[in-house]
Amino acid sequence: MIEFDQRISEQLSEVSLNSSIQVRVGTSNAFMVTASTILPLIEMFDMGGVYISASRGAVEIIEAFEEIGMPTERIHFIDLVSSGLLGGTETQYDNITFIDSPIMLESILLRTMYHMRTTPYERNFVILDSVNALAIYNEDRMLAEYLHTFINTFRQREVLTVIINVPDQTPPGVLANLDLYCTDLVDRGQVVIH
Amino acid sequence: MLPSTSYTRDRCVTGVHGLDEILRGGIPYGSTVLCSGTCGSGKTTLAMEFLVRGSMAGEACAHFTATEPSVKLLENIRQFQFFDMQLVDSGLINVFDMDVLYSWLGLTKATFELEDVHALIKAITDIVNTIGVTRLVIDSVTTLCYKIKSEQLIRDFLFTLGKKLATLGCTTILIAEITSATENAHWSSFGVEEAICDGILVMGDTERMGHLIRFLQVVKMRGSAHSRAKYALELTPLGVMLTPMLKWGSIGDKSSQWGM
Numbered sequence A: 001m002i003e004f005d006q007r008i009s010e011q012l013s014e015v016s017l018n019s020s021i022q023v024r025v026g027t028s029n030a031f032m033v034t035a036s037t038i039l040p041l042i043e044m045f046d047m048g049g050v051y052i053s054a055s056r057g058a059v060e061i062i063e064a065f066e067e068i069g070m071p072t073e074r075i076h077f078i079d080l081v082s083s084g085l086l087g088g089t090e091t092q093y094d095n096i097t098f099i100d101s102p103i104m105l106e107s108i109l110l111r112t113m114y115h116m117r118t119t120p121y122e123r124n125f126v127i128l129d130s131v132n133a134l135a136i137y138n139e140d141r142m143l144a145e146y147l148h149t150f151i152n153t154f155r156q157r158e159v160l161t162v163i164i165n166v167p168d169q170t171p172p173g174v175l176a177n178l179d180l181y182c183t184d185l186v187d188r189g190q191v192v193i194h
Numbered sequence B: 001m002l003p004s005t006s007y008t009r010d011r012c013v014t015g016v017h018g019l020d021e022i023l024r025g026g027i028p029y030g031s032t033v034l035c036s037g038t039c040g041s042g043k044t045t046l047a048m049e050f051l052v053r054g055s056m057a058g059e060a061c062a063h064f065t066a067t068e069p070s071v072k073l074l075e076n077i078r079q080f081q082f083f084d085m086q087l088v089d090s091g092l093i094n095v096f097d098m099d100v101l102y103s104w105l106g107l108t109k110a111t112f113e114l115e116d117v118h119a120l121i122k123a124i125t126d127i128v129n130t131i132g133v134t135r136l137v138i139d140s141v142t143t144l145c146y147k148i149k150s151e152q153l154i155r156d157f158l159f160t161l162g163k164k165l166a167t168l169g170c171t172t173i174l175i176a177e178i179t180s181a182t183e184n185a186h187w188s189s190f191g192v193e194e195a196i197c198d199g200i201l202v203m204g205d206t207e208r209m210g211h212l213i214r215f216l217q218v219v220k221m222r223g224s225a226h227s228r229a230k231y232a233l234e235l236t237p238l239g240v241m242l243t244p245m246l247k248w249g250s251i252g253d254k255s256s257q258w259g260m
Helices: A006-012 A030-043 A058-067 A105-118 A131-137 A140-156 A172-181 B043-056 B070-077 B085-089 B098-105 B114-131 B141-145 B151-167
Strands: A020-025 A048-053 A075-079 A096-098 A124-129 A160-165 A184-188 B032-037 B060-065 B093-097 B133-139 B171-177 B199-208 B211-221 B230-236 B239-244
Touching: A006 A030, A006 A184, A020 A030, A020 A140, A020 A172, A030 A048, A030 A058, A030 A124, A030 A160, A030 A184, A048 A058, A048 A105, A058 A075, A058 A096, A075 A105, A105 A124, A105 A140, A105 B230, A105 B239, A124 A131, A131 A140, A131 A160, A131 A172, A140 A160, A140 A172, A140 B239, A160 A172, B032 B043, B032 B151, B043 B060, B043 B070, B043 B085, B043 B093, B043 B133, B043 B171, B043 B199, B043 B239, B060 B070, B060 B098, B060 B114, B070 B093, B085 B093, B093 B098, B093 B114, B098 B114, B114 B133, B114 B151, B141 B151, B141 B171, B151 B171
Parallel strands: A020 A160, A020 A184, A048 A075, A048 A124, A075 A096, A124 A160, B032 B171, B032 B199, B060 B093, B060 B133, B133 B171
Antiparallel strands: B199 B211, B211 B230, B230 B239
16 A cells, blocks of 8 residues: 655645646655645645656556556546557547657647646646656757746646656756746655665 | 837737737738648648637638638538537638639639639629628638739739728738748748738748647738747647747757757
């Protein structure tokens, strides 16, 4: 049984809708921290949202969430991984949009905005998972520019922005800019492995 | 020197997501706008959405189609949530096949002469006048102008048509097909369309690491201090959506790497 990090929900209860939260995770706790961030948004704050998955295919994420009892019907997934694998887009889930590649950054933004226009929920979040996965495909400077645009676009629309990154795998220039753009930090990036 | 008055022209609000912000409020009323783009860049969808948004506000709209039959056009556009067939059935959006119009006018020749061009202008303006059309799309002016052999005649046709439509208070989008939308490309097929029109929208694809990303750029819009930046375009079920294109996202731009 997974143990959710209660301190994250306590921290989230203090942020406003137009906040942008940088969630620093380690390679071993990424899933637990991500789940601990999403669960209170849905269950405590009655939010819906968009989950942009650049690190893994959306089906895999949905199945992992379902396994730990996390509700996924309020989340629309934008999958940047599966389409490039040819055949990865055949799925039973209708809450997934596939984008050809993580380099199509503007399309990701526009597709997210599209879902924000159609969402039935009054309060929404957008989760970008993750900056270091996007950094595999995109130049540092372009990625920094994109994060600047992305965060400001959703802050302006009062959509809570959650940016997940593994700090030691994120280019320093991008990380420095992320520190500057984000209003809040959930730092679970320093994991001591015994 | 700054203008002495703060006069601004009334705008035809396109209703297309992002476009009115780019145009600082919309297209100045009565303008003739050339919408040039490569195949698959979203010209027809954008133009159709322009008509749909107008018709939803109660405006009478007309679409002259020369590139595909109206049945096919409507079939393609029905997949979008923004489109409602009721708008066509109720007569707010009127779709005309150019081939049918040519037949009505007896224009069966392969190429048009001066009198044929005048007959065509009169037919279009009569339709606009009779229905009270305030938004018009001709898709495409390139296909139409292939029948007009002389550049001078094409120029006269577009100039006269634009002038007459403007006096009728009609805002017009002329769609032009181009083969390339890169920096060295022409904005029209015949090289004369852009000089006649009040505005030019260029649509095309930019390549990024093997992927094509649609873009839109407003090159010219008389009477408007518009943005001239490039915007990424996405065709969604709700219609066209635009966002600023990443400045560091151009192909082959080595300077996009920090420290270089």
